Amino acid sequence: MTTKTIKVDYLARVEGEGAMYVKIKNNQVKQVKLKIFEPPRFFEAFLRGRKYSEAPDITARICGICPIAYMMGAVHAMEDCFGVEVTDAIRAMRRLIYCGEWMESHSLHIFMLHAPDFLGYDSVVEMAKDYPDIVQRGLRLKKIGNRIMSLVGGREVHPINVRVGGFYKMPTKQELQSLVPDLQWAVEAAESTARWVAGFTFPEFEPDYEFVALQHPHEYPINEGRLVSNKGLNIPIHEFYDRIAEIHKPHSTALHSTIKERGNYFVGPLARYNLNFDKLTPRVQGIAHDIGLGEFCGNPFQSIIIRSLEVLYAAQEALRIIANQEISSQAVIKYTVKSGTGHGCTEAPRGICYHRYQLDEQGDILDAKIVPPTSQNQSTIEKDLWKFVEEHIDLPDEQLRQQSEQVIRNYDPCISCSTHFLKLDVER
Numbered sequence: 001m002t003t004k005t006i007k008v009d010y011l012a013r014v015e016g017e018g019a020m021y022v023k024i025k026n027n028q029v030k031q032v033k034l035k036i037f038e039p040p041r042f043f044e045a046f047l048r049g050r051k052y053s054e055a056p057d058i059t060a061r062i063c064g065i066c067p068i069a070y071m072m073g074a075v076h077a078m079e080d081c082f083g084v085e086v087t088d089a090i091r092a093m094r095r096l097i098y099c100g101e102w103m104e105s106h107s108l109h110i111f112m113l114h115a116p117d118f119l120g121y122d123s124v125v126e127m128a129k130d131y132p133d134i135v136q137r138g139l140r141l142k143k144i145g146n147r148i149m150s151l152v153g154g155r156e157v158h159p160i161n162v163r164v165g166g167f168y169k170m171p172t173k174q175e176l177q178s179l180v181p182d183l184q185w186a187v188e189a190a191e192s193t194a195r196w197v198a199g200f201t202f203p204e205f206e207p208d209y210e211f212v213a214l215q216h217p218h219e220y221p222i223n224e225g226r227l228v229s230n231k232g233l234n235i236p237i238h239e240f241y242d243r244i245a246e247i248h249k250p251h252s253t254a255l256h257s258t259i260k261e262r263g264n265y266f267v268g269p270l271a272r273y274n275l276n277f278d279k280l281t282p283r284v285q286g287i288a289h290d291i292g293l294g295e296f297c298g299n300p301f302q303s304i305i306i307r308s309l310e311v312l313y314a315a316q317e318a319l320r321i322i323a324n325q326e327i328s329s330q331a332v333i334k335y336t337v338k339s340g341t342g343h344g345c346t347e348a349p350r351g352i353c354y355h356r357y358q359l360d361e362q363g364d365i366l367d368a369k370i371v372p373p374t375s376q377n378q379s380t381i382e383k384d385l386w387k388f389v390e391e392h393i394d395l396p397d398e399q400l401r402q403q404s405e406q407v408i409r410n411y412d413p414c415i416s417c418s419t420h421f422l423k424l425d426v427e428r
Helices: 043-047 052-060 067-082 088-119 124-130 132-153 173-177 180-197 237-243 269-279 282-290 300-324 373-391 397-409
Strands: 003-008 018-025 028-036 212-215 226-229 244-248 255-259 340-348 351-359 365-371
Touching: 018 373, 018 397, 028 373, 043 052, 043 365, 052 067, 052 351, 052 365, 067 088, 067 340, 067 351, 088 124, 088 132, 088 180, 088 300, 088 397, 124 132, 132 180, 132 300, 180 282, 180 300, 212 269, 212 340, 212 351, 226 237, 237 244, 237 340, 237 351, 255 373, 269 300, 269 351, 282 300, 351 373, 373 397
Parallel strands: none
Antiparallel strands: 003 018, 018 028, 212 226, 244 255, 340 351, 351 365
């Protein structure tokens, strides 16, 4: 009888701190854990008793990489409660700032966190010695995304210009036009990136996933839509908790999400791409076909390609918005505060980010629920680890460890985001 354990106490090249534990006995996998041990951050508890208007700025602090996802989820939920419909100009600016977040977040992951796996480097610092131009391209793409967030949001980390009902200030036409040269460069750079990463060697790995994403009738989903899956889910966002359950696992400070009566599911770029390919631009669709990807991708190792295509889409979409946007001085619309429950769900770079708030007559928050994408993916990541190790159990231990870590990095997990809540029961 032989027993061996693959243990990684601190995962590298992920956002936040986590660990991996795999136990193998007699050449069979017996236990797999993605251990999220960062302290719970209790953001829902922080929000209780605060004014509805504070929610966007408080939730932005959940993540320094994707604050817009949390701000927009909070804003949409409050507007849902109050019955607010924003103008086309405000809606367009919200989409534009989200494009900036997709560009900066995806670029960070593609070039700094994920590409080293495929090229055999332990870090991007090592990779930069042999691929200086590639790394410089990634840094510039990220910088362009940050610039959009700064222009529309007031600053690039935890923006301050977003509010319920719109913005505190709208950018001018001249300010928006100043983004155009960089975005034109970004379109070409993103296409080059997609073609470059498509040449990587990918393990054959394609489990049967239930992909879940927003779906909008006319647009590639960012801020709005119904929740759909490739296995029949099709619901408005306010039915999220009717179909989704959150459960606590002892080894994790993040709650695991499952579809009731079905099990784990997969959110993020692969889900968006597979469920909304027809909403991508003709250029993105054409490149996908050119590099042999097609309309469906079920291999999570190839998520780096999908992220590159979404960077291209975001750059094109940003240019479209700037070219078509009628500048309005109306930064915010009037609304009446009232009691009720509001729901919001947007597509963070890593997948759907769901918010629900219950408010009293004064607009004070009575209850808050936030479900980030990484916690929704955690059960699927663990299932991937189990399946991958079983299929590659004969690999040398060090190689198996490295590729198992890569299984996790395929999801670009934002571990700090996921540790937002832990139910605590005390018996005395």
